Amino acid sequence: MSASKIDLQRPVRPPWIDRAIITILGLAAGLAILVTLGIILSLLSETIRFFGKVPITEFLFGLEWSPQTAIRADQVGSDGAFGAIPLINGTLLISAIAMLVATPLGLASAIYLSEYATKSMRSWVKPALEILAGIPTVVYGFFAALTVAPFIRMTGSQLGLEISSESALAAGVVMGIMIVPLISSLSDDVINAVPQSLRDASMGLGATKSETVRHVILPAALPGIAGSLLLAASRAIGETMIVVMAAGLAANLTLNPLKAVTTITAQIVSLLTGDQAFDSAKTLSAFALGLLLFIVTLCLNVAAHLIVRKYREQYD
Amino acid sequence: MSDPIIRAQNVDVFYADKQALFGVDLKIEEKQVTSLIGPSGCGKSTFLRAINRMNDLIPICRFRGSLKIDGQDVYAPAVDVVSLRAQVGMVFQKPNPFPKSIRENVAYGLKIHRLTSSKSELDGRIEHSLKSAGLWDEVADRLDEPGTSLSGGQQQRLCIARTIAVEPRVILMDEPCSALDPIATAVIEELIDKLRRDFTIVIVTHSMQQAARISQRTAFFHLGKLVEVGSTKQVFTNPVEERTQNYITGRIG
Amino acid sequence: MIDFTKSAGFNLAARHRAETRFQWMGKGAILLALAFLAWLIVTIAVGGYGATKLVQIAIPVDLSATNIDPNNIAAARFGKIVKLGLRTRFPEVKKRKDKKKLYNLLSTEASFELKRAILADPKLLGGTRKIWFTASDTLSLYVRGKTNVSVPEDQRRISDKEIAWAADMQKNAEIRTVFNWGFFTHGDSREPEIAGILAALIGTALSLAVCFLLSFPLGIAAATYLEQFAPANRLSDIIEVNINNLAAVPSIVFGLLGLSIFLGYFGLPRSSPLVGGMVLSLMTLPTIIIASRASLKSVPPSIKEAALALGATPVQAVFHHVFPVALPGMLTGAIIGMARALGDTAPLLMIGMVAFIVDIPKSILAPATALPVQIFLWSDSPERGFMEKTSAAIVVLLIFLIAMNLIAILLRRKLEQRF
CATH class of the missing domain: 1.10.3720.10 (MetI-like)
Incomplete structure (x- = not known):
């Protein structure tokens, strides 16, 4: 037996095995890009076909949405009106109501949980709020349509108000409750990231806790909170089941929360769940709405991430 | 010598079951600088934070004993910590300006305590405080820039200006120079010496040289006990206790 | 003389009131969100409880050879046998309109239930048997007290006659409520009493x-x-x-x-x-x-x-x-x-x-x-x-x-x- 020399060149196993494995893993990661491309291409191609039937200007600026029947004989596209403004209006109205409900509730509970609550209270309130986030939206929709909407209608009639049974208010309020945990948990993180030294500085000057929160912590956490509100708004705009079940399909152009409105997502569902020729303007319009929804929510998300990242850098 | 402004008697402080201070008796004279020195973990910061009850913010922290400022028991039930902290200010280890403008940093205490009644009075107090903190000449033309844009030493002087704006009787300083370079430290030390005319200052420091340079009295803490207190000169040149001797000569630390 | 009490100035009273208000706002927000959660869960749990109950009625059905050929069970007209059974139970019902109401007591699934019962246990054949059938949704809701009978007859789904028949059957213990296993073993159906998940x-x-x-x-x-x-x-x-x-x-x-x-x-x-x-x-x-x-x-x-x-x-x-x-x-x-x-x-x-x-x-x-x-x-x-x-x-x-x-x-x- 001869003394073997050290051979630093000899690989333990053929290197191609490792390279192949890494390549396969990399392909799986690349799938994410493929999915995004798939979304953009599928939405875009159908949307372009839609704009071949209905002019883009009518879609973006038209004040009338009624894909079922022609309003006028000379109507472009001849099988309905495709002005998305009432849908955008309805989506924004319901989302605004949801944000009006969720922002104060979510922020107040985040502040209370991070600044006041004892450890034991946190340990059961936080999971309880997370349950609220885990309830499927179809359940919220059912509850909104069959319990909250009649309740609001009844309360309204006692106050002498005429409230539609599919009011924007009912859908908005329930959606607001749904996004409370989203806002509260994101804001909680942001508030906790505010350095303790700032709290000490304020308390050391003799500020009360609420003064510290209002004058020091909230201003310091503001960018992060703004980011979390943007994410919540994006969630509200993209929410589907609650509005499908509780907001209905009446494309009213109104800012009155007691009236029925419809949203982009509710219309997509109604356009694509009936039996439809795949090529009709009606079906294709759903993809145009989907593209609009995708672009809007994407912008909100990107903006939110940029704000939050910038905010993190400030305190790292 | 006049009556001491702060008189601590038999002070014990506990973190949950762990005792951090053991029967501390300490008198602090008015309008002097008193240094608290000792190795890390000796309880000097805990004692400092007990004076303006910042320890209350730590839920597991308990206080036992008597701590009087100007004859008032700080831990009496009638004491309002907000009022206490307004009159016993604090400067922290790391400069911690609020992420707001220089002006708002100084105005904050004045605003929450409603100490000024007009804009011009507020501006006057801000200017006066910044001048007292020796910062005015450097920031007079950029009061609306964020406090965080200043250098470390400037930030710490801003924090001092913020504290003295409220005109407390006592200023507690918790290693105020530990995060600063030697030049910034020298500026702050000079400032502390000037502030002595108007305020009673209690300063925790890990630097014996600093204690020797700026304080009139020095208290040495070790393992949660007050070992020795006396005039700075006496403590550093002729300590009574052997442990003090060991510490100042670098044998324990 | 230094003063650390509430009377020391600094606007303390108002500031402490603001502090309390602020804390209550936080508590209120959490309470409101959790109250909503409780409202949702209780509403749904209470609503869902009803679905675990299945109302059945006992009907005497004639399973003799005149109605069912034992050698060719599948060919029997089970729907007709069930209806006949109902008419035997209530012989006084003669008018066509009333008969229709009578049949409304039963779920449309009843004929299949009879068929399955006989196929599972052929010994039932050869005489009149009392068999439990699923009640219709209307009767089921009435029996379980979910129908408001104080409203005029034409505004509710169950008629006075049906109520009278139900009362008669209840008197004879011919109506019972059992656990609705079918909810977990059936597919969807147009009839709520049959539909399952x-x-x-x-x-x-x-x-x-x-x-x-x-x-x-x-x-x-x-x-x-x-x-x-x-x-x-x-x-x-x-x-x-x-x-x-x-x-x-x-x-x-x-x-x-x-x-x-x-x-x-x-x-x-x-x-x-x-x-x-x-x-x-x-x-x-x-x-x-x-x-x-x-x-x-x-x-x-x-x-x-x-x-x-x-x-x-x-x-x-x-x-x-x-x-x-x-x-x-x-x-x-x-x-x-x-x-x-x-x-x-x-x-x-x-x-x-x-x-x-x-x-x-x-x-x-x-x-x-x-x-x-x-x-x-x-x-x-x-x-x-x-x-x-x-x-x-x-x-x-x-x-x-x-x-x-x-x-x-x-x-x-x-x-x-x-x-």
């Missing part, structure tokens, strides 16, 4: 299985690459940003993708659990990737370094040492992702899983529906009985969700104990 449950199980098989391996592969092997370059950045954005894309958009590409381009079968699972996996993938990366990141680098120092290749170090430690965390992420997929409805509507499905789906290519979609469909039905079914289906859905989250929490706890 089994078909929807199987549809959901098949979709989730497809979803898991696709998204779990792909998710952990992508996460491993990004966390352990990806070079720090532009492409990796783009992939990372992409995944974060995909996690926030509204679920309905994934449905549109499925409709246009899986159904339109690849021509996969509409309404099938295969396509449902594929769409759900697109949604779950970002969640799994993000959770798996966090899990991989929590593995101390010293483990990998030790393996590398022993001469393992980077791939071996990761797969032999990092991967097993991170696996429970990755599984936790997958379960949380699956729980979200379980409750998601909108994308399934897009790919046609809204069909009315009575049969239990036999494969991932057969038309199917899913539990949340079933809830959506039932919630749209006008019958009062369906409202109870909807609530009960929601309760089942929530129980599954809670179970999945509990498993995830337990797994996480086990993982935390190791470090």
Whole structure:
């Protein structure tokens, strides 16, 4: 037996095995890009076909949405009106109501949980709020349509108000409750990231806790909170089941929360769940709405991430 | 010598079951600088934070004993910590300006305590405080820039200006120079010496040289006990206790 | 003299009042959110309780050879036999209109129930037997006290005559309420008293299985690459940003993708659990990737370094040492992702899983529906009985969700104990 020399060149196993494995893993990661491309291409191609039937200007600026029947004989596209403004209006109205409900509730509970609550209270309130986030939206929709909407209608009639049974208010309020945990948990993180030294500085000057929160912590956490509100708004705009079940399909152009409105997502569902020729303007319009929804929510998300990242850098 | 402004008697402080201070008796004279020195973990910061009850913010922290400022028991039930902290200010280890403008940093205490009644009075107090903190000449033309844009030493002087704006009787300083370079430290030390005319200052420091340079009295803490207190000169040149001797000569630390 | 009490000035009284108000605002917000949660859960639990009850009525049916040929049971006209039985029970009913009302006491399923009973136990044949049949929705609601009988007759679904017959049967103990097992063993039906969730449950199980098989391996592969092997370059950045954005894309958009590409381009079968699972996996993938990366990141680098120092290749170090430690965390992420997929409805509507499905789906290519979609469909039905079914289906859905989250929490706890 001869003394073997050290051979630093000899690989333990053929290197191609490792390279192949890494390549396969990399392909799986690349799938994410493929999915995004798939979304953009599928939405875009159908949307372009839609704009071949209905002019883009009518879609973006038209004040009338009624894909079922022609309003006028000379109507472009001849099988309905495709002005998305009432849908955008309805989506924004319901989302605004949801944000009006969720922002104060979510922020107040985040502040209370991070600044006041004892450890034991946190340990059961936080999971309880997370349950609220885990309830499927179809359940919220059912509850909104069959319990909250009649309740609001009844309360309204006692106050002498005429409230539609599919009011924007009912859908908005329930959606607001749904996004409370989203806002509260994101804001909680942001508030906790505010350095303790700032709290000490304020308390050391003799500020009360609420003064510290209002004058020091909230201003310091503001960018992060703004980011979390943007994410919540994006969630509200993209929410589907609650509005499908509780907001209905009446494309009213109104800012009155007691009236029925419809949203982009509710219309997509109604356009694509009936039996439809795949090529009709009606079906294709759903993809145009989907593209609009995708672009809007994407912008909100990107903006939110940029704000939050910038905010993190400030305190790292 | 006049009556001491702060008189601590038999002070014990506990973190949950762990005792951090053991029967501390300490008198602090008015309008002097008193240094608290000792190795890390000796309880000097805990004692400092007990004076303006910042320890209350730590839920597991308990206080036992008597701590009087100007004859008032700080831990009496009638004491309002907000009022206490307004009159016993604090400067922290790391400069911690609020992420707001220089002006708002100084105005904050004045605003929450409603100490000024007009804009011009507020501006006057801000200017006066910044001048007292020796910062005015450097920031007079950029009061609306964020406090965080200043250098470390400037930030710490801003924090001092913020504290003295409220005109407390006592200023507690918790290693105020530990995060600063030697030049910034020298500026702050000079400032502390000037502030002595108007305020009673209690300063925790890990630097014996600093204690020797700026304080009139020095208290040495070790393992949660007050070992020795006396005039700075006496403590550093002729300590009574052997442990003090060991510490100042670098044998324990 | 120094003063540290409340009378020291500094506007203390007002400031402390503001402090108290502020704290109550926080408490109020939490209470309000939790009150809403309680309201929702109680409403649904109370509503769903009714669906566990099945009202049955006993009817004497003549099963002698005149009605049923023992050698050819299947050829018998079971519907007619049941109706005859009802008329024997109430001989006084003669008018055609009244007879129709009489038949309304029974579920349309009664004839099938009789057939199944006889096929299961042929000894019943050869005489008049009292057999329990499912009552109609209308009678069932009345018996269970869910009908307001004080309103005028023409404004409620149950007539005075039917009420009188029901009272007569109740007197003779010919009406009983039993546990509604059928709710868990039947598919959907137009009749609320018959409708069950089994078909929807199987549809959901098949979709989730497809979803898991696709998204779990792909998710952990992508996460491993990004966390352990990806070079720090532009492409990796783009992939990372992409995944974060995909996690926030509204679920309905994934449905549109499925409709246009899986159904339109690849021509996969509409309404099938295969396509449902594929769409759900697109949604779950970002969640799994993000959770798996966090899990991989929590593995101390010293483990990998030790393996590398022993001469393992980077791939071996990761797969032999990092991967097993991170696996429970990755599984936790997958379960949380699956729980979200379980409750998601909108994308399934897009790919046609809204069909009315009575049969239990036999494969991932057969038309199917899913539990949340079933809830959506039932919630749209006008019958009062369906409202109870909807609530009960929601309760089942929530129980599954809670179970999945509990498993995830337990797994996480086990993982935390190791470090």
